Amino acid sequence: MGIITEIRNSISQTVNGIFADDGTARIGIYGPPNAGKTTLANRIARDWTGEAMGAESQIPHETRRAQRKEDVTIERNGNSVTLDIVDTPGVSTKVDYQEFVDFGMDEDDAIERSREATEGVAEAMHWLKEDIDGVIYVLDSSLDPFTQVNTMLTGIIESRDLPILIIANKVDLEDASPQRIDQAFPQHETVPLSGLEGDNTDELYEKIAEQFG
Amino acid sequence: MPEQVKHDDGEGGVQIDMISAGRMDEMTSMEKIHFILDGVREGKVVILEAGLSPDEEAKLIEVTMTEISPDGFSGIEIESYPKESPKSGFLDRILGEDESKMTVIGPANQIETLHKDSELISAVVSAR
Numbered sequence A: 001m002g003i004i005t006e007i008r009n010s011i012s013q014t015v016n017g018i019f020a021d022d023g024t025a026r027i028g029i030y031g032p033p034n035a036g037k038t039t040l041a042n043r044i045a046r047d048w049t050g051e052a053m054g055a056e057s058q059i060p061h062e063t064r065r066a067q068r069k070e071d072v073t074i075e076r077n078g079n080s081v082t083l084d085i086v087d088t089p090g091v092s093t094k095v096d097y098q099e100f101v102d103f104g105m106d107e108d109d110a111i112e113r114s115r116e117a118t119e120g121v122a123e124a125m126h127w128l129k130e131d132i133d134g135v136i137y138v139l140d141s142s143l144d145p146f147t148q149v150n151t152m153l154t155g156i157i158e159s160r161d162l163p164i165l166i167i168a169n170k171v172d173l174e175d176a177s178p179q180r181i182d183q184a185f186p187q188h189e190t191v192p193l194s195g196l197e198g199d200n201t202d203e204l205y206e207k208i209a210e211q212f213g
Numbered sequence B: 001m002p003e004q005v006k007h008d009d010g011e012g013g014v015q016i017d018m019i020s021a022g023r024m025d026e027m028t029s030m031e032k033i034h035f036i037l038d039g040v041r042e043g044k045v046v047i048l049e050a051g052l053s054p055d056e057e058a059k060l061i062e063v064t065m066t067e068i069s070p071d072g073f074s075g076i077e078i079e080s081y082p083k084e085s086p087k088s089g090f091l092d093r094i095l096g097e098d099e100s101k102m103t104v105i106g107p108a109n110q111i112e113t114l115h116k117d118s119e120l121i122s123a124v125v126s127a128r
């Protein structure tokens, strides 16, 4: 890296926090399938740009390609932070097309979906390698957070020294336990919310501005 | 070839391959990943005395995805013990301490449950 770019980077860093090459931090929304990543991405994008990002579904692996929304400017307490939001495919260590058949899909579609899903998982991992500057990690708080995927994926993110904000999502569900998620990741800031109902998004935007601004 | 402990009662049995920390030390990342996936794809349960680094885990997920196919392999179940410490920080990382976790990996379509509590990983494997 030349000395000029280095100076430019250090200048832009003081102005706008963690930076990608083009000057805007790219925040990846990560987590297991079905955690509510796209629902949350859509809410953030709608709140600040007026447009949604992608399809939501109760069938896992709905997102099979990463989607990027550029220049999402979030304003909080007089500060503003401009981010690229990247909604990524849910990460898992297995994909079984039979699961999609069980959701009523015909076999050919289920097989095609599982093929795309495996590519999606690999793509999510690729983005994490060099194209992501910070992570919003989304978990369904009605489920046990101590899964190997969560342990591995947060471990991978930590090993790359990326800032992480944990979302204890789906707090509107009766058996939601955001405390359990807080206890599982004591080293990270956790925001309990409902991406679907929009509960507690004020705190979300505050924490985003704090962590990634 | 890596050292192996084999349990195979022939028909319908489940083979368990255990690989020592010493042997793993001598293997490159891709050798470890292929050792794991070659075994698991044959229906074996693979136990690593020392676990994988975060980068190796990332690679394992990626390579697993490329090997999944509708007519057979549907991926892996994996559990590590002890759990990666949430406290593990910078020092642990340069000392490589969070690599010293025992890891059990098996074929997703044959492992009915792979359960871990604070002192035990138990795998329920269905014989084919």
Ligand SMILES: Nc1nc2c(ncn2[C@@H]2O[C@H](COP(=O)(O)OP(=O)(O)OP(=O)(O)O)[C@@H](O)[C@H]2O)c(=O)[nH]1
Binding pocket: A031, A032, A033, A034, A035, A036, A037, A038, A039, A040, A055, A056, A057, A058, A059, A060, A061, A062, A063, A064, A088, A089, A090, A091, A169, A170, A171, A172, A173, A193, A194, A195, A196, A197
């Ligand atoms: N009750 C409740 N349901 C939610 C919430 N957020 C998302 N969901 C539901 O959870 C399901 C999955 O939501 P998605 O946003 O598609 O999940 P995802 O994490 O993007 O899933 P993949 O793209 O498959 O990885 C959908 O049926 C959503 O309506 C929430 O806050 N509360």
Ligand SMILES: [Mg+2]
Binding pocket: A037, A038, A039, A055, A056, A062, A063, A088, A089, A090
């Ligand atoms: Mg999605």
